[in-house]
Amino acid sequence: MANYIFSLEMEVRDYECDLQGIVNNANYQHYTEHTRHEFLRAHGVSFAELHTRGIDAVVARMQLQFKTPLRSADRFVSRLALRKEGIKYVFQQDIFRLPDERPVLKSTVEAVCLVDGKLSDCEELNRLVP
């Protein structure tokens, strides 16, 4: 059980569903990316503004487990935990359907920071690690 430090509620949009009538898998990456960026913003850090300053957080690895597919109009909550391992920022990002809290996605996202294209530590992100 992760120590979630941020959560974001969203709702499936019909255009995110594919011909199987369920949310296309790629959209779960959109959901988790949006959750990370909203987490940053909640702490006054803008992903877009970091980029203009030459600081890019990039995903190096991702592990995804798809538990239950989301469907048209489903509400869900996207939860985030964060720890640091060496130079890597390891996000555990899990999605649960609402209101029944049924697990939808379990994922681990490892990100690193590039400053002017070079791998390096990032003070803006370090501040956010519990």
Next chain:
Amino acid sequence: MANYIFSLEMEVRDYECDLQGIVNNANYQHYTEHTRHEFLRAHGVSFAELHTRGIDAVVARMQLQFKTPLRSADRFVSRLALRKEGIKYVFQQDIFRLPDERPVLKSTVEAVCLVDGKLSDCEELNRLVP
């Protein structure tokens, strides 16, 4: 000035921005489609459920005017007006940036109903026309 009968507030998600750093135009179609479907849902009509019953609302024509580009993290409101012209449902859908209400998109979307693939009137939608 349109007689808007529905509005939906949203926020730009970073993955919707392209290499120009502004929301990619195709996403405005996503925003307006999602607004129409939420408008239906607010009246108890599910686009997905209509489809399973063989009723498909499809867009026949669209006119879009792009006024001001949205950027990362911008909030906006998507407003909708609806009238019927013969067998066509004509949605006027305009988007305004928040909080300054600056016009972002002015659009007209003409939709028709296909029942089992044949053009026909749709009681579920007729009920929603003011």
Next chain:
Amino acid sequence: MANYIFSLEMEVRDYECDLQGIVNNANYQHYTEHTRHEFLRAHGVSFAELHTRGIDAVVARMQLQFKTPLRSADRFVSRLALRKEGIKYVFQQDIFRLPDERPVLKSTVEAVCLVDGKLSDCEELNRLVP
């Protein structure tokens, strides 16, 4: 009948289809944008590189008529005509299903050039107008 000066063949990808089992409308904007950018590239102009030089071609207006929906695995050709009207670049972009050449989309896309954010003429695009 337009004087097409460029055409690009593509194929529907399943993730572009939505729960109606047909290509989601927003993807036609992706198809036409990609066609414009490939047209530029065919003449040695890179949309991305223009952007890095402060030159942004942006769409001001768009008119779309949806004739026949594309489905999973459909092949199609996207054709482009171009004329200039004052400071506007007017693209007529039509899509036809293959091999039967059935009309899928008829569209008109009006673009303008921003240089360092200011509306202005763009030599790189002027060269491409027949």
Next chain:
Amino acid sequence: MANYIFSLEMEVRDYECDLQGIVNNANYQHYTEHTRHEFLRAHGVSFAELHTRGIDAVVARMQLQFKTPLRSADRFVSRLALRKEGIKYVFQQDIFRLPDERPVLKSTVEAVCLVDGKLSDCEELNRLVP
């Protein structure tokens, strides 16, 4: 080194790039999904047609390693290997930039078959396992 049994060449489309100027990660899932579906089609199996028959191949797990980001107009090849583990179909899907063959993505995708919603074996896919 995987025993690739299928490969597909593609090219980055500008709308797939985000505000960092590189392909947004979610699009790599689109690339790998499209590659799997093209692999099926090359063997006369249609993902969409399977769905209409109540047979759905769904992804249960995915591991992604992002090596080098793709950029505007990059060409790349998406390669696929397949093995079966019990009831799971394990795809190794790797993407390499062209022409320099630089590794872009290394991924493992585990899929299972649902027939009328129930986990079961799928003859159409079994035939494709080397």
